[in-house]
Amino acid sequence: MFRVSRFMREIDQPTPLAGRKEPPGPVVIWNLIRRCNLTCMHCYSISTDVDFPGELSTAEVFAVMDDLKAFGVPVLILSGGEPLLRKDLFEIAGRAKAMGFYTGLSTNGTLIDAPLARRIAGVGFDYVGISLDGLRATHDRFRRKAGAFEASLAALRLCRDQGVKVGMRFTVTGDNAADLPALLELAAAERIDKFYLSHLNYAGRGNKNRGADAHFQTSRRVMDGFFDACWDYHRRGLEKEFVTGNNDADGAYMLLWTRRRFPEREAHLRRKLAEWGGNSSGVNVANIDNLGNVHPDTMWWSYSLGNVRERAFSVIWPDTSDPVMAGLKARPRRVKGRCAACAYFDICGGNTRVRAMQLTGDPWEEDPGCYLSDEEIGVASGHERVPLLPYRGKDTVWIRSV
Secondary structure: OEEHHHHHHHHHOOOOOOOOOOOOOOEEEEEOOOOOOOOOOOOOOOOOOOOOOOOOOHHHHHHHHHHHHHHOOOEEEEEOOOHHHOOOHHHHHHHHHHHOOEEEEEEOOOOOOHHHHHHHHHHOOOEEEEEOOOOHHHHHHHHOOOOHHHHHHHHHHHHHHOOOOEEEEEEEOOOOHHHHHHHHHHHHHOOOOEEEEEEOOOOOHHHHOHHHOOOHHHHHHHHHHHHHHHHHHHHOOOOOEEEEEOOOHHHHHHHHHHHHHOHHHHHHHHHHHHHHOOOOEOOOEEEEOOOOEEEOOHHHOOOOOEEOOOOOHHHHOOOOOOHHHHHHHOOOOOOOHHHHHOOOHHHHOOOOOHHHHHHHOOOOOOOOOOOOOHHHHOOOOOOOOOOOOOOOOOOOOOOOOO
């Protein structure tokens, strides 16, 4: 996750370098249930409105929580599917809060009415993120359900009015990028605390629909507008939280944005961005799915590191005998192609490895989703880039010519 607001403050009020600080354990995003009342176009878990067998029981969840706490995990994000369909969700959340976890809820919001909003506030969720992937027509099309936009917006309002910190989450593609300015205005008008912009990552239905991914010029326009909006909020003293995810090239692109707008701050910001270091999948971000499989992050459901029914999370996570885990934890990561030669490799850390894996079968190939040009990253032009090919079956991968 790239915390844009934090770095905007660095432009305005620089702070001393503090060195890279590693948290005691990873943030764990936990898909407690796969069932969902929606069938969204970009769902990484390919959820639908049926029960999936073999999910962790309440007792198993509690045992894993004990292990996570002992291992130093500071944050649990309870997700799905739609987590509100899990009957023991509030029992799990209440225990998480009592154990001292920062506890978040990731939901589509369509099931939240006034009584449920009061329960969410009552259990003490630290944060509730609700997805809006465009204005009414766009969102309902993405979510494949008429009325989803109004229901999700109502949920944001209900939780906000209960004093819960709420965030609007937006996954940008070529089909909804034009709605972003209006969504940012809506978030301001509705007094939403946080806006999370996620780039499309190639997992689940998101992989099958990757042909709709925002092309490079669209991504650049989106990020220019996003940075401009964040800076405007900051300068007006409206300290909303702006973050992005699933494309760590955003850090390098913000540096280029700063070069154009505030060249006197570029050197300082570059040092701060390098201190951040980019992608942390397999290091500071982890995922447990509904069956107990552990993944480097939520977009890695096609690759399991082990299962908490067989080995404790605290044993699985530091185990670098797995080649993917060893590569993700390596400093620096041994990436290939233009990523290896990039002048900003120390900022983005090689970006997300999932897109490379899905398109080439090699997690260490260059990230095809990087929207910076060869000239901008200091790489000689004319070499062969990994193309953004539409999905044509899981066994179809691009191979670099020799």
